[in-house]
Amino acid sequence: MSEETRNDNVCCYLVDGDPAVGRWIGRDSHSQGPLASLVLRADTVGRYFGELLSEGRLELIDERMAPDVVLHLPNRPEPIRGREGVRQLVTELRACFPGARFSIERRIAVGNKVVARWHLEGTHPRLKEQGPDVFIFEGDKLAGIWMNARFTHAPEQAGRKAPPRARRARPSLP
Numbered sequence: 715m716s717e718e719t720r721n722d723n724v725c726c727y728l729v730d731g732d733p734a735v736g737r738w739i740g741r742d743s744h745s746q747g748p749l750a751s752l753v754l755r756a757d758t759v760g761r762y763f764g765e766l767l768s769e770g771r772l773e774l775i776d777e778r779m780a781p782d783v784v785l786h787l788p789n790r791p792e793p794i795r796g797r798e799g800v801r802q803l804v805t806e807l808r809a810c811f812p813g814a815r816f817s818i819e820r821r822i823a824v825g826n827k828v829v830a831r832w833h834l835e836g837t838h839p840r841l842k843e844q845g846p847d848v849f850i851f852e853g854d855k856l857a858g859i860w861m862n863a864r865f866t867h868a869p870e871q872a873g874r875k876a877p878p879r880a881r882r883a884r885p886s887l888p
Contacts, residue, residue: 728822752823759828762849762856763816770808775800780855787861813837818848819844826851 758778765771775797783804785794794803807814814836821830827850834843850858 718803726774728820749855751826753847754854755826755828756821756823758851758856759821759823759830760818761851763818763830763832766804767807768814772801772802772804775804778854778856780852780857783855783857783859785861805876810837814841 759773761778766774770821776841779797779799783797783800785800787794796798814834817833819831819833821828827828829846829848829850831846835841845862847862849851849856850860
């Protein structure tokens with residue numbers, strides 16, 4: 715089910731659960747240009763959780779991410795940079811939690827940003843997470859992700875010892 719809100723200065727696309735029932739919200743609702751971009755971005759985020767993280771379909775990285783994509787993770791000293799870095803992270807997470815499945819509660823796309831509230835459950839007894847992530851797009855390619863999850867310490871949650879990591883200040887969103 716989708717909500718509808720009216721603001722004449724903002725165009726956004728809101729999806730609750732099923733992406734087929736997303737709502738176009740904002741000024742000039744007859745224009746398909748802004749709507750098409752927002753729907754594509756919301757779809758990319760849905761595929762990120764469903765196909766990439768839940769199913770491990772690494773080909774999505776080249777299809778939907780910019781070559782210089784940057785992932786900002788809590789408690790990591792440096793962001794993960796580039797498509798190869800994303801491949802390594804996804805491979806590590808899927809190796810630690812092979813039964814992990816994401817569901818998206820809500821996505822909202824505004825301009826070049828999408829925010830998604832997600833839930834994660836898996837076969838590992840301690841694997842239950844939820845949180846909001848922020849996605850930044852350049853054109854139709856995903857260029858930045860601000861992840862907000864404790865499971866970024868995948869080895870610890872899987873019962874393995876992880877190397878120590880320095881804490882750093884989180885960058886502010888652009």
